[in-house]
Amino acid sequence: MATIAVPNQVSVVADAEALYKACKGWGTDEKAIIDVLGRRNAAQRRQIRFAYQELYKEDLVRRLERELTGDFEKAVYRWILDPADRDAVLAHVELRKSSDEHPVLVEISCTRSSEELLSIRRAYHARYKRSLEEDVYDNTKGDTRKLLIGLVSAIRYEGQKINKRQAKYEAKQLHEAIKDKKLNNDEVIRIFTTRSKLQLQLTFNLYREEQGTSITKNLPNKSKNEFIETLRITVRCFKDPKKYFEKVLRNSIQRLGTDEDALTRVIVTRAEKDLKEIKELYYKRNSVRLDEAVDKDTRGDYKDMLLTLLGNEV
Amino acid sequence: MATIAVPNQVSVVADAEALYKACKGWGTDEKAIIDVLGRRNAAQRRQIRFAYQELYKEDLVRRLERELTGDFEKAVYRWILDPADRDAVLAHVELRKSSDEHPVLVEISCTRSSEELLSIRRAYHARYKRSLEEDVYDNTKGDTRKLLIGLVSAIRYEGQKINKRQAKYEAKQLHEAIKDKKLNNDEVIRIFTTRSKLQLQLTFNLYREEQGTSITKNLPNKSKNEFIETLRITVRCFKDPKKYFEKVLRNSIQRLGTDEDALTRVIVTRAEKDLKEIKELYYKRNSVRLDEAVDKDTRGDYKDMLLTLLGNEV
Structure with missing residues (x-):
């Protein structure tokens, strides 16, 4: 579920006017920009851009790029796009x-x-x-x-039909590739680039049943090999995307010096999708609320923007 | 341009009724089926299928499959689909x-x-x-x-932007791959699977300018190698699709025993697109009109269906 708090009544013209006022003259009213844009969904943001263009004959995205700087600018720019x-x-x-x-x-x-x-x-x-x-x-x-x-x-098949025999066979193929340290073979690439997500999840489940450990645990650890690292992320994204995103957030916050690009990316791309569940996973895993962690690790308008997208009042 | 002759006024309900009548009872009125379906465009055929389903609680496609046989059935079945x-x-x-x-x-x-x-x-x-x-x-x-x-x-870029320097470089890469007899290399595959059609055409033009002959002429001739044969068709489809289709038609008719599958396929898939230009190319190349060649080489309802799709009165 989404985290952003969209008001019941939204006037895109009033929003465009508020943004124009926030950008006009000396100085910028960042708080007003966050108040408006941080609480509008993708369709509304698109309409606000259109309304702004109509009213002021100017591209809102360009205008904001001129007005804002740093991580805050990047977050607003990412967020405002479709x-x-x-x-x-x-x-x-x-x-x-x-x-x-x-x-x-x-x-x-x-x-x-x-x-x-x-x-x-x-x-x-x-x-x-x-x-x-x-x-x-x-x-x-x-x-x-x-x-x-x-x-x-890939344009994966997204229907419900899965094939257990195939999953069993491919779980075995994956296990052998891991065992023989020949992960970069065409069969492994074929499996990950063509099978449906449900089919891959069945394959991973059968892998664990058969081997006693999950495929992620069985992949070579901390390898310097770029192929294996790419494959590891592939497996994790297919296996459990929400858990994957939780881990990206955790890593971006826990490392020395926050990784703002990753933090912004996950919050911006998931805020209208499943950030609520990702927040819950984050709390479960870290015993710290995600908004508290963000509050501690970031500053200023950038912090306010992220917290607004997380559904907080700032 | 299309070849099929669609009347100005079409009632899909009347069409569905006519088809029902043509299939009802003993025997089938193939001429009536050709008269209706052979003169309706894709959107109309879809509506006729819907109307038929509504009126008779039966799938028109299945019904026709039961009523018809052989090449005629195949042509009608191919044609009626979206x-x-x-x-x-x-x-x-x-x-x-x-x-x-x-x-x-x-x-x-x-x-x-x-x-x-x-x-x-x-x-x-x-x-x-x-x-x-x-x-x-x-x-x-x-x-x-x-x-x-x-x-x-591939989902190729279809805009107008082309890059001459890139085309020049890739024309050279293609020439070297042909010269060294190493066509099955990743660079060749990259070029054909990612570049836009306009970009590929520019590459082929620069190839001819540089080498004095076209790339199709320079490809190894009548090889038994499946990769080279696949690549040859790829090049021809990108270079000039209408010429390619003319040649498929020519081969399907000229060989001993008509290749009905190929003949049906090209007529059915191009009748609403560019079959008019393909017909002109055919006449130019063979000094025989395509409809005359079809008339001579095919028989019965199958012939009438193809000629109707070619825009003839039968």
């Missing part, structure tokens, strides 16, 4: 990193629905005049490339 | 063939638009409870599999 467009931006940013691993790309490919992933690929065309696959090809290599291309290109 | 659903059926039939080559799969992947290919993949889910990628994986192997998976999964 979800598919935002994911296209996140994927593009991720692919421009010099690292050989692209965990955010895996996250986007494996935790969005087939239709959402399609919309992201369309948004990527519109924004960058290239296909997402092209940029994945150009910025990755070897087996990791094979896996990533397959993940971003 | 284009995306029909392509899903064609892809599925193709993948069940024992051959290692799957030219129809290449044809579908490379001559449909990105949005059409997406609809086909969705229709495949709905019909077969699996993804198209899964079945491609299960029924192909080696480098051909890599190429086919990439082709069916």
